[in-house]
Amino acid sequence: MKNKLRRMLKTTESEPKEKPSPTKQEQQATAEQAAWLEKGADILTFEEEWIVRIDHRYPLTAQHGHRSFEAVFESLQLPHPPLALDVPLEQVIFFDTETTGLKGTGTTIFLLGFARFEKGDLLMRQYFLPHPHYEAALYHHFLHDIGEDVRFVTYNGKSFDWPQIKTRHVFVRERVPRLPKVGHLDLLHVCRRMFKGLYDSYRLTRMEERIGFERTDDLPGFLAPMHYFQYVxxxxxxxxxxxxxxxxxxxxxxxxxxxxxNRLVTHRQDASSQIRENIAVWLADLGIHEQSVKHFGQAEELTAQGWLRQGFLYKKLRQYEEAVDCFQKSETYEGYIELAKWAEHIAKRPDVAYDYTEQARKMLEQHQLLSSRRERLITELNHRSLRLQRKCQQ
Known part of the structure; x- marks a missing residue:
């Protein structure tokens, strides 16, 4: 009897235990991941979380608009200050995000990605967050892939995309790499300076007119959050x-x-006088005087403000003869004030300076200004006139 019980107990212990049936959530996750794999995506895991990564590779001969990616590759080699990026080429990423809202700590980034030149191709990589509570996996893989020192090229990313990343990173920073050292070139600000006065809107899709690209059957960006919630x-x-x-x-x-x-800034592409003037003013504001002079010189005609800004540039460079010519062509009260200063202090002609001061007063009367500014300018002109009258009488 004892031997029989011993044999029965041994048989029971040696039988393999049945594996528990997968939960409904595990079954759904498996099917969900399989659906992404069928579309050519990769499933990346981190701890108990997972995300989707989608890669596209384009040869440099491929185009997006009317130029090939090879042209961009060449542009990135040009060390022109406003658009130059001070890192190796592979550390420059053209970056964008999609979020569940426009602002607030409750806003989640569910899609982020970038284009980057790599191994003789253009790599387009997207990271998709399949479930909102998997953010640690999203930032772990994204930050690991981009490296520790990168330069972002974005469109409104300096004030939106990157701040959103920093906000969300706070919630997972104990589990993922720290944020890298980031430089930023925001093309929204570049386009607003370069194409000022030419467009009523500076939306990215509007700027695509300049590169010869037109979207077909494009999903409007404001619908992206709704699609994401449906996916979840x-x-x-x-x-x-x-x-x-x-x-x-x-x-x-x-x-x-x-x-x-970059082609417009480096003079490798023809541009209208308005664009040349805009670039020249922008460069002057940045203190890049030599290039500013070149752009002013290539503009066939300038606006009144363009002549005025060119005059200030020549004045700063102490090229007074050229500055006087620009101030005269501006036909503005600001220009006549500058001419009065030149005539009094450089040419030593108080009588001419007095005439310019009176012309400035007449021009000022034709402009609508804030009352405080108008009163201040009139006071200054009155003071100048009295001083010049005394000099003329000496």
């Missing part, structure tokens, strides 16, 4: 196809738009 509910990758394509075009547009702006 149904776990169907097809729901995100339009959002992914919209985001991909945003990043590729940054690549081509950078080249467009």
């Amino acid at each position: 509910e149904h776990q169907n990758p097809a729901i995100m196809e339009g959002v992914l394509e919209h985001h991909l075009h945003d990043c590729l547009t940054l690549v081509s738009l950078y080249d467009e702006c």
Whole structure:
């Protein structure tokens, strides 16, 4: 009897234990991941979380708009100060995000990605957050991939995308790499300076006119959050196809738009007088005087403010003869005030300075200004006139 019980106990212990059935959540996750894998995506895991990474590679001969990516590759080699990026080429990333809202700590980044030149191609990489509570995995892999010292080329990223990343990183910073050292070239600000007065809107899709790219059947960006919430509910990758394509075009547009702006700044592309004037003023504000002079010189005609700004530039360079010519052509009260200063202090002609002062007064009467500014200018002109009258009588 004892031997029989011993044999029965041994048999029971040697039988393999049955594995517990996968939970409904595990079954759904497996099916969800398989659906992404079928679309050519990669599943990246971190601790108990996972995200989706999608890569596209383009040869340099490929185009987005009317120029190839090879042209952008060449533009990145040009050391022109306003658009130069002081890191190796592989550390320059053309970056964009998609979020569940425009602001606030409750806003989640569910899609981020970048285009970057790598191994003789242009790599377009997207990171998708399948579930809002997997943010640690999202930032772990994104920060690991971009490295510790990068330069972002974005469109409104300096005031939106990167601050959003810093905000969300706070919630997972104990688990993921620290944020890298980041330099920033925001093409929104570049376009506003270069194309001032030419567009009523500086939306990225509007700037695509300059690179010769037109979207077809594009999903409007404001619908992206709605699609993401639908995805979270149904776990169907097809729901995100339009959002992914919209985001991909945003990043590729940054690549081509950078080249467009760089060509205009480096004189490798013809431009209207208005664009040349805008670039010249922008460069003058940055203190890049030599290039500013070149752009002013290439403009066939200038606005009154353009002549005025060119005059101030020549004055700063102590090229007074050229400055006087520009101030005269501006036909503005500011220009006549500068002419009065020149006549009094440089040419030593108080009588001429007095005439310029009176012309400035007449021009000032034709301009609508804030009363406080008008009163201040009139007081200054009155003071100047009295001083010049005394000098003329001596």
